[in-house]
Amino acid sequence: MNFESLEELVSQWADNKGIFANATQMAQAHKTIEESLELAEAVRVGDQSATLDALGDVLVTVIIGCRMAGVSPELALAAAYDEIKGRTGKMEGGQFVKDGK
Numbered sequence: 001m002n003f004e005s006l007e008e009l010v011s012q013w014a015d016n017k018g019i020f021a022n023a024t025q026m027a028q029a030h031k032t033i034e035e036s037l038e039l040a041e042a043v044r045v046g047d048q049s050a051t052l053d054a055l056g057d058v059l060v061t062v063i064i065g066c067r068m069a070g071v072s073p074e075l076a077l078a079a080a081y082d083e084i085k086g087r088t089g090k091m092e093g094g095q096f097v098k099d100g101k
Helices: 004-015 025-045 050-070 073-086
Strands: 089-092 095-098
Touching: 025 050, 025 089, 050 073
Parallel strands: none
Antiparallel strands: 089 095
16 A cells, blocks of 8 residues: 555545544644654563554554645655755664754
């Protein structure tokens, strides 16, 4: 199944659950943070199955958040890439740290 089909299924699921009718963008942002913390914990303990599940959950919350904001995930990703494509920085402690402004 391609990303667009999955995106539509996620949106239909969210609509069926009343998320679009009853949730707020802020509540959805908090849900993304919650799922991101679960991802960090799965990575910390080295649980590959939980990591895969958490990555998917983060994507689900982002897809729903995009729909609530009236933008496509592709547009959000393109905007982020446009911002980072020329970024410089260095690796510190296993993480890329961008150069200061």
